[in-house]
Amino acid sequence: MVDAALPQPAEEPITLDLPRRILVVDDEADQVEALSYRLRKLGYDAPTASSGEQALESATSVVPDLILLDLGLPDLNGFDVCQQLGDNAATCGVPVIILSGMETDDVVRRARSAGCAYYLRKPYDPNVLLTLIQNTLESAPDLDW
Numbered sequence: 001m002v003d004a005a006l007p008q009p010a011e012e013p014i015t016l017d018l019p020r021r022i023l024v025v026d027d028e029a030d031q032v033e034a035l036s037y038r039l040r041k042l043g044y045d046a047p048t049a050s051s052g053e054q055a056l057e058s059a060t061s062v063v064p065d066l067i068l069l070d071l072g073l074p075d076l077n078g079f080d081v082c083q084q085l086g087d088n089a090a091t092c093g094v095p096v097i098i099l100s101g102m103e104t105d106d107v108v109r110r111a112r113s114a115g116c117a118y119y120l121r122k123p124y125d126p127n128v129l130l131t132l133i134q135n136t137l138e139s140a141p142d143l144d145w
Contacts, residue, residue, distance in 0.1 A: 020137055021045040021062060025055040025081070026070040026099070035068065038126065052076025056084055059091045066136055068129075069116070071100040071107070082114035095136045099124060 022044050026032045032048045039046035047062055049055040052073045059067060067085065071078035078098055085091045095117040100107070103121040111119045118132050 019043055019045045020066070021047065021064040022133065023047055023049060023055065023058055023062070023064040023067045025049045025052075025067060025073070025078075027051065027073050028070075031070070042130070050074075052078070052081045055081050056088075059085055059094065060088065063090060064094060065140065066133060067094055067096045068133075069096050069098050071098060071102060071111070079110055079114045082111070082116055086115035093140070095140050097129075097132055097136060099129070 022039055024032050024036045024039070024046055025048070026035070027050050029050070032050065036046035036048050047058055047064070049058045050073075052075045055067070055069065055073075056076075058064075069078050069081060073081065076084075078100065082096050082098070085094060085096060096115060097118045097120060098111045098116045099120050099122055100111075101122040103119075108119050117136050120129060120132060
């Protein structure tokens with residue numbers, strides 16, 4: 001009886017319930033503030049950027065779980081930002097949802113080629129955006145940064 005192995009309690013992994021981080025990138029201050037405010041009210045961490053360069057810097061320094069990206073930025077267009085995020089080892093796994101007022105077959109194709117997960121035309125239904133955010137975050141692989 002002494003030789004019998006005692007069952008060991010299962011070790012529970014320690015998890016920190018940190019809010020998911022969604023980087024909001026748009027050059028329109030009102031759009032950025034409204035969207036980041038709504039995301040924070042839903043429990044997300046929502047840093048913002050108003051240019052392509054700022055978006056790239058923020059994405060590599062805080063490595064978000066998701067990026068909401070406008071195409072019309074003052075320095076780099078959203079296609080270039082999306083492409084550079086995909087080319088960077090630190091950010092290549094971060095899904096991007098493009099939010100833009102432009103919608104033609106060519107624009108949507110270019111956005112998909114640049115690496116975005118979804119393309120949503122402005123003005124958008126906030127409930128549709130929330131559904132896309134939740135679906136994207138649930139389907140994104142958990143990467144250990």
